[in-house]
Amino acid sequence: MIRFENIGLRYGVGDEVLRDINFKLERGSFNFLTGPSGAGKTSLMRLMYLGRTPTRGLITMFGKNINGMTRSEIGMMRQKIGVVFQEFRLLPHLSVFDNVALPLRITETPEKEIQNNVNELLDWVGLGDHKDQLPETLSGGQQQRVAIARAVIARPKLLLADEPTGNLDDTIGVRLMNLLEQLNRMGTTIVVATHNQGMMNQFGHPRLILEQGQLHVQEPQTWIRDKIEGVY
Amino acid sequence: MIRFENIGLRYGVGDEVLRDINFKLERGSFNFLTGPSGAGKTSLMRLMYLGRTPTRGLITMFGKNINGMTRSEIGMMRQKIGVVFQEFRLLPHLSVFDNVALPLRITETPEKEIQNNVNELLDWVGLGDHKDQLPETLSGGQQQRVAIARAVIARPKLLLADEPTGNLDDTIGVRLMNLLEQLNRMGTTIVVATHNQGMMNQFGHPRLILEQGQLHVQEPQTWIRDKIEGVY
């Protein structure tokens, strides 16, 4: 699904933010991405949703080397990726409904289908009463839920969620994680970047740990022990 | 310090978001403000930093009824309040340094003093190497730390922090809470809105709990019991 080989990334003339990143995510896997603030989690995700090209190394996505792809192929690939941005990035002048419907509109889904799917999902994330509001009139947590709904509405093949529960209380946070698990069972590959230890402990998935620009993979067995000995 | 009497707030023509809010915060107190997403925490803070006027009720701040105040008196009062916004609200075209220096510049502090204070604080929050970067080139957690630094730089009499650790890992989150505690000991009244149960348990302060537009105050004794029985 995703394969990074010797990836390096630097912004402008600064030091490398990511160095020698090597990993491979299987189709249908569910991974947490964690690490201290400023470690490069968002940067790594940016590479995965093709928002940046790496300074060096080779990225293979959906079985294709992204270097050789044309502009429109990249566009098509992006349509298969859902992203929850850390800062939400809702379109400020579109209503909640239209924001969530956006990925469907870009792929020219029939309007009737859009209506059904979007309304159902908005009810599910608890925003049924806020459909026509503009993002700026929503609370932080509500905006985050809109961002999540938008990322999942088109049933992406790959879902990248950056700190998706940072503004949510635990109840609704767990509810949304369950939504992601459900999507994962239906075949979506998922990567969730998070600081939330509790969350990671509660849901048993491999962790990609970023530290000082380098990636370590921690397989479930390790944290299962943590979990048994730990709090939850 | 702050006294709300029968406060109600509605946005536009919708329902009241806050209803019959009554509470009083003593000078030098430290309070958590919690409640589910969309309960009205940010709205309540907005009233406290005079970003909105309530639809009904009486607000007394720093011993003065805010209704009778002139525009410039309100401006002076705002200079005594530090705010960490949930969405940070950094000025996108100012460097980290200039963003943090802004409250001092508005009050026309000598440039030398600004240089010393800002540099010291930025080092403390771990952004010493990022002084000249623009906010958009920072990670989410780094931006949040800039927002916190900006709120505390001018040693406000009242500090309002809305979800100040949502994008931070626990280590740095606790470090920043310690900064707030320190400020509090020096006399600043503090209100922190948060979803983070762990954080609230770790730091023993009264909680204002918002639920469906209404406020309940939970005094420390209750949670001290929770704490003893609980995790931390």
Add this chain to the structure above:
Amino acid sequence: MAKSVQSFTQKAGGRYDLPLNRSGNGRFIILLITMMTFLAVLAISASFALSGVAAKWSTGLENKLTIEIPAGETDVSALKVEVKKKLDSIDNISKIDVMSDDAIAALVAPWLGADFALEEVPMPALIAVETKENTRAFIDKLQKDLSEINSAIIVDAHEEWLEDFLRMIGALKFGAMFVSLVIAATAIVAITGIIRARMSEHRPDVELLHLMGASDAYIAGQFQRYALRLGLLGGAFGLFAGALGLAIFSVGINAGDSDLFPSLRLSGLAIFVLFCLPFVSCALCSTTAKITVLRSLARMP
């Protein structure tokens, strides 16, 4: 709920993902384009009208020469025939009108008194000539040729003051055309600037659409559609205002209609050019929009 209605009407009339159709900026841009078009209408019609004036004066007077054979010379009527023959042989001369003695008498009479016995006075001969092209060189040549016949013959070209006048008209026409150009340039700059400002204002949104996999055409199309509408509206309003302005202006100038100064009635070509303006403004706007957006998109990975 007001929001809901807004969202509905937005859906009904062509959907935008970007808030282009909302902000008050649109009205300002339309006003700006209106004013630009208005100025362009004035400048272009002035330019055409001045062409008209120049043409009328040129054909009315510039191509006319008068040839005088002064009286008192030995044989006016013999010279007259000879000169006529000479003139007939010149290609560049389109019309020769030998004035009758009566006509000359009528011209001279006021100077001499009506009762004066004209028969007793030797009459000069006057030949009005129309040329195809009236160059300095031709006039000099003609004068020389005729002087060979008789040195007293004078070619009168009316030209000194007319030349001045036509030069002034020409300068004004040039000025008007130049001003049209400057206005067009200003319009382009203004529109480019505004579209670019809109772009940079909505850059995060554009980038988001791009990251969601929207094609360049999809994104540019939205801006283009928006710019097209602004350009068309602004152009149409401007044309209308300009036409109104011209109407008022020409009523003023034509109050006492005269032959020398033609009315501001515009030629078919002029009217056609003016009616093209809204489409020009349209094309200008949407092309600018498209180029700006595509260029900005090309910079995104």
Add this chain to the structure above:
Amino acid sequence: MAKSVQSFTQKAGGRYDLPLNRSGNGRFIILLITMMTFLAVLAISASFALSGVAAKWSTGLENKLTIEIPAGETDVSALKVEVKKKLDSIDNISKIDVMSDDAIAALVAPWLGADFALEEVPMPALIAVETKENTRAFIDKLQKDLSEINSAIIVDAHEEWLEDFLRMIGALKFGAMFVSLVIAATAIVAITGIIRARMSEHRPDVELLHLMGASDAYIAGQFQRYALRLGLLGGAFGLFAGALGLAIFSVGINAGDSDLFPSLRLSGLAIFVLFCLPFVSCALCSTTAKITVLRSLARMP
């Protein structure tokens, strides 16, 4: 590091909390103001120059009348004296020039042939008159008065074509002034619009400063300073460009300097007005900025 340098230079030259001095938009606004000022310079000078033309023609010809006493009447020289006496008594007449017989002979000669025995022909009398004010009513009255002396006397007012010409000049002058006004209006609209667009673009930042307790004057001051700079630069560039344009243009029009069509040399007043333009543009920009910002701030609690 580039960022650091940028931050330093920003600090050195007047600090802005808002990114006004950064974005490329500024250059575009300056260009727009330049072009507007340029157009204004042209329109204003055209207006002044046309006034000059009209004045020259008016004083040069409009106040001149010719009075003819045709020959053939009983006693031309007696009538001449009588008419002169009559004219002397009229207040509105500033100069009377009775043409000598020689001058008249020179005028008539071409029509009759130089050798013609002028002494034998009764000569008409011509009196050139300059009036202080040359109204239709005055001319009619004069004609009537002189007809009483002798019905053959003719007052020739040169007026038909001159009236047309002056009306055209007047219309052009009016047009130029009107265009100046439209340009000024466009400039105001454009500047207001741009400043408002900047405001709405930076509205969140402005609101933040407001919430931090910055005074209205502090915030408006930043926009005002910015607008002032743009206005001054744009105005100065525009004036310079306009002056250059005028220079080129007037070299063209004055190539063959003539009396009838005065050069585009501008009066002191005109030059003063033109030199005021940058300051006008400055004042316009900064006032617009101030009003817009203060109005927007007033809406914040």
